[in-house]
Amino acid sequence: MRQDDILSGQLLDEVALSLDELARACAVDPQWIVQRVEAGVLSGTAQSRTFYFASASLVRARRLINIERNFDANLELAALVVDLMEEVERLKSAVNSI
Amino acid sequence: MEFKDYYQTLGVAKTATADEIKQAYRKLARKYHPDVSKEQNAEERMKQVNEANEVLSDPEKRATYDQLGNRYQGGQEFQPPPDWGGASGFSGAGAAGAGDFSDFFADLFGQSGRGGARSYKMRGEDHHARLMVELRDAYEETIRSLTLSIPETDEQGRTAMKQHTLKVRIPKGVKPGQHIRLSGNGSPGSGGGAAGDLYLEVHFKPDPQYRVDGRDVYEIVGVTPWECALGATIEVPTPTGKVQLKVPAGSQTGHKLRLKERGIPGNTSGTPAGDLFIVLKVELPPADTDKARKLYETMAQELAFDPRQKMGA
Numbered sequence: 001m002r003q004d005d006i007l008s009g010q011l012l013d014e015v016a017l018s019l020d021e022l023a024r025a026c027a028v029d030p031q032w033i034v035q036r037v038e039a040g041v042l043s044g045t046a047q048s049r050t051f052y053f054a055s056a057s058l059v060r061a062r063r064l065i066n067i068e069r070n071f072d073a074n075l076e077l078a079a080l081v082v083d084l085m086e087e088v089e090r091l092k093s094a095v096n097s098i
Numbered sequence: 099m100e101f102k103d104y105y106q107t108l109g110v111a112k113t114a115t116a117d118e119i120k121q122a123y124r125k126l127a128r129k130y131h132p133d134v135s136k137e138q139n140a141e142e143r144m145k146q147v148n149e150a151n152e153v154l155s156d157p158e159k160r161a162t163y164d165q166l167g168n169r170y171q172g173g174q175e176f177q178p179p180p181d182w183g184g185a186s187g188f189s190g191a192g193a194a195g196a197g198d199f200s201d202f203f204a205d206l207f208g209q210s211g212r213g214g215a216r217s218y219k220m221r222g223e224d225h226h227a228r229l230m231v232e233l234r235d236a237y238e239e240t241i242r243s244l245t246l247s248i249p250e251t252d253e254q255g256r257t258a259m260k261q262h263t264l265k266v267r268i269p270k271g272v273k274p275g276q277h278i279r280l281s282g283n284g285s286p287g288s289g290g291g292a293a294g295d296l297y298l299e300v301h302f303k304p305d306p307q308y309r310v311d312g313r314d315v316y317e318i319v320g321v322t323p324w325e326c327a328l329g330a331t332i333e334v335p336t337p338t339g340k341v342q343l344k345v346p347a348g349s350q351t352g353h354k355l356r357l358k359e360r361g362i363p364g365n366t367s368g369t370p371a372g373d374l375f376i377v378l379k380v381e382l383p384p385a386d387t388d389k390a391r392k393l394y395e396t397m398a399q400e401l402a403f404d405p406r407q408k409m410g411a
Contacts, residue, residue: 006241008267009278009298011365025224025297055277059299062226063133070127072120085133096309 016045016052026061036064041079060086101176102202104150104163112167116155123151149199159207166206176202201247201259222285222294229278229298231268233308233315236362237337239270244298248285266298271365273313273372274302308337313362313372316354320381321345336360336374343376351380 022044023030036042037051042061044051053061060082067078105112108122130137130144137143153159170176227246235242243265250260266278277297284294302310309316319334329347333340336357343355354375361372385391397403 006265006267007280007283009269009280009296011269011272012277012279012297013365013369015279024221025226025295027223056275058277058297059275071124088134093309093311 012055012058016054017058019044019051019053022053022058022061025058026065028061028065033061036061036075036079039075039079041075099176099202099205101166101170101174102146102149102200103167103171104153105167107146107150108154110154112164114154116157119151119154123147123155127151145199149203152199153203153207163206204259219289220287220291222287222291224294225284225296227296227298228301229266229268230301230303231272232303233305233310233362234337235268236272236302237270240268241265242268246296264296268300269365271313271363271369271371272300273362274300274310276300307335310362313364313369314375315361315372316375316377318377318379319343321349321378323380323382326350326378326380334376345378349378351378353378 017025019030019033023033026033033042033044033051033053037044041064042053042057044053044057046052063082063085064075064078067073067081068075071078073081105114108114108119108126110118110122114122126147127144129135130140130147132141132144135144153163225246225248227244229242229244231240231242234240243263245261245263247259248262264280264283266280269278272278277299280296280298282293283296286293307317315337317334317336319332321330321332324330325332325345326349327347329349330345332343332345334343338360341357341360343357345355354377357374357376359371360374363371383390385394
């Protein structure tokens, strides 16, 4: 195996996503992200007049898009569904620890 | 390549209205949603349903598909006509990403940024994939192979799905849910635009011995009643090798002993390492010999012990 065959990536959280990077990774307009941050559905860290997002926000944003698009759901309903998905994940993990 | 019957995938008639297609899609999207579905191959079925919807919900794509569909049936061997050029103007898939669609789809509709179809500069799409790793991979930097279906465009501007195997370095300190971004490994750009990125979402394979919560790791370790009652030093296997662990006298099942910073290591940005929690589980020796039975009988007679006392039994 040659050394240059091996791909080295950036570990997110170590390198947080900028607003534009998150929008691009989700194939949406940055304004879509900003609206959801303002509505309290996505959380980002504000730094020098832009937002930065952690790894978990990428999963959450992609789930929101899917729910909104697949079911023509409004923002709040999609957020509620995604909140419930995250709660199910947390509970499953708790069940596994019993 | 097989011709795909998108109408059959969504369970609608070829004469279905846009509303009927939308209804059928939503019903299936709920049924096969990978986060909640208990159906087998839910993820694969969801991809097929998404692909069918991508085509049938778009009047232009649907018309193009119908143009060919009149000549084919689902499962029939399919070769796009040699002069097939009508698809070159299509933009790529929506939120799902072109990489999530089949060879058949790619051949019919191409992907965004398809070579020759666009002359303006455009960045390639980002792709997403899951990467399954072992807990041990988080303790030491490792290399893992990953096979992905990626759309590729040839000189004639035709797109086909190609299997690519990537060797990826898993950085030490990676934790579940984190992403590794491989810059420039998404879709190629067009008109001199940069390639998209590939995001790998890290998942840990279920491990019968360990449970992971963030960077903390939990390990259930069996102990004898006398080790718990009297205290003992026991040898415990951990992800970083065997350790000697002091079990305090009076320990019980469920007690957690913390081994500081022996969980998943911090990554290079200086994040602190997680802890390793040893969860004790008292295991009883079987009363399968006269000697063992005698010992249990002696305990029953000599020890005034009633675990149900507080329950009012």
